[in-house]
Amino acid sequence: MAEPSVNIVRLAGVEKYFGAVRALAGVDFAVDAGECVGLVGHNGAGKSTLMHVLAGTLTPDSGQMTVDGVPREGYSALLAQKLGIRCVFQELSLCPNLTVAENARVLHPTIAGWGWRKRAGALIGKKLDEIFPGHGIALDTVVGDLAIGKRQMIEVARAFTITKAPLHLVILDEPTSSLDSHTAGQLLTHVRRVVATGASCVLISHLLGEILDHSDRIVVMRDGAVAAADRASGFDRDKLVTAMGGAAAAKMRSVQERAAPRGSTPVRIRARTQNRSEGIELLAHQGEIVGLAGLSGHGQTELLLSVFRAATRRLPGLEVSDPVALIAGDRQSDGIFPLWSIAENIGIRSIAALRRGPLISSELEDQFAARWQKRVNIRTPDMHNNILSLSGGNQQKALFARALGSEAKIVLMDDPMRGVDISTKLEVYDLIRAEANAGRTFLWYTTEMEELKNCDHVYVFRNSRIVADLRRDELSEERVIQSSFQEAG
């Protein structure tokens, strides 16, 4: 039954905005029947957004979507299920309070009525046996009681189960991230088996070896658009890395050279990551801006938090010499006090200095706020206005003012510039450089390559370990990507 190659899905000029951020910038993407498409790209390239659009859980703002040759208006998660498009999301979508069999039922509305548990159990059990022989999972176990790797196996197996609705396309987002190499191999073999029967897969992974070995075609995304697409045989590791990071290494923005070379100033932070024996030690000296790079969620935030804790408490493997201030990444939930004024929000970290006797002096607080309004240029008519009256960028500036106004000699930044407009960013970069020259130390986790170029030294993280230690003159986009993506697993 060799049919001519037919598009299972085709996206044309799909755009998606989150507020002012353009997550997808006119993506053209198609999957044919019986092929495995590898999808790669660095942080924020738009892979996950694209996948959510395919799964029907996000509606694109513009562009056309064709499934099974029919243009689809009002595409939804329900329709996606009916049309045989399945998705294994990165953050698992099993219900932890249900059993393995019950979780299989969630995906299959047709399993109902007498004996449904048995049928659901048989369905998922058979698929688990097929993909992961010897998996050792009891089907009546509550999923929440299983280890993360087993849960991932169930989630993957569930995506491949078939009842009434057909199975045309399975999208796997980092399916091997919690699997050991043996089970990962079983899964990838199964993917090839499924593709041979005429169904299709989209495989997203940061393990370039997996992508190169198991895809028919590879699509590289960058900045919300498709940067390159070709047969898998047309790519090798270096080509992929180059495509992800842009054609040629961008010329670095010239930043005035620092007066003192590394090592001439005292060490402020000395930290080793979880696996003591492996990995590189992180060092941060006085007056340095140290960047933490790598794919998101690979232990950078955890390191910042443990440095924060180590400033007040003795922790093994960590030495922190001075007081610390943290600028949170999630401004809304971890940063601002939404009911307070701008002035109160800025002053909270320096309350000790703003006291007269046991009480907070509103006079000192106002002076403090006025000083920092000028320093970081917060655009507001009155610092007593509620913090939420500010735009997102100005709220972030207020959080910088809070940290920089404090006595802290070390400032930790947890990717604080997400969703901030470029002019604010440039202002803040200059501010950080000025503060560093005045002797402050910055530890800056960022997912944006541009921001790393403001750093004196960059550590690249992978799987909670530091895998690369790059001096300023060694830093390039390729080097960072090269280290972030592992060799074949």
Added chain:
Amino acid sequence: MNGTPRGQDSSANVVRIAKSGSQPTLRFLRAALPSLSLALVILGIAWLNPRAMSYLGLNLMLNLGIPTALATIAQMFVITVNDLDLSIGTFVSFVGCVVATWLRDAPFLGVAVLLGGVAVYALMGAVIYLRNVPSIVVTLGMLFVWQGLAILILPKPGGKPPTWLHDLMNFHVPYVPFPIVAAIVIAVLVHVGLMRTSYGAILRGSGGNPNAIGRAGWSLLKTKIVMFALAGVFGVFSGLALIGLTTSADANIGKGYTLLSIAGVILGGGEFVGGRVSPIGAVIGALTLTLAGSLLNFMRISPDWQVGAQGGILIIVLAARAMINQTDRRTR
């Protein structure tokens, strides 16, 4: 047409053995905790006053456990979808006042009002889902609404249940006290409905991981409405049972049920978030709390201290569960 089966089924029925030995024991202990606490309370009563363990004694002690168990089941439905119903107590009062007045004098009006109460519950679920307001806020508001309505209907204690209801609640089963039969029936019915049916799995799943249920194409609005409506239905049952037993109503009659029902769900092995609940456990929890009152009476503890003592029981059981959970996590 050739119907060749694809591939061969290499492994027919692989025998699966749970890996570590201690975890099943721990989980069994966790599941048995509610029954264990009930057994302890019953043993305490039997030891202090053996005569209480008679047909009549059990009937008297467990009677009021039935409305409590029904209210606890109502609360459990709400807790399953990660919400909390602070209004269940005054709702039971409201239902009680309607039952003792209109349901007897004007059955059609009475039934219509009770159905209206269930509809309001369904509406609460819809509002909580659509407007994304915390359930505590909505149900706290409704607490005062039901209370006010109850006082409007029955300003002074009084009224009378319909005869059929009185007869039903005073039905005598040979050998086994009626409350025990009723508790088993309630527990089994709700267990089958929520834990064994295929839609019950979706309802519980919407408490465990709403995103997953939504992504699979199920309506989360519907699950929320269904669960709140069920809470309303069991709230009505609780009010009916309560008035059938007490034979007259009072605008404050159900007040204690709000906290008692929450305590019952948690005591029965439920969790506040994550959709982990147990109908059988909830009924056992409600009976345990009811019997705890009798036990404390037999111990000659003054009623002033009883609420505190019930709290003490709750803390002990929850501490035991927390310890089991911790050990479980450490051994995993």
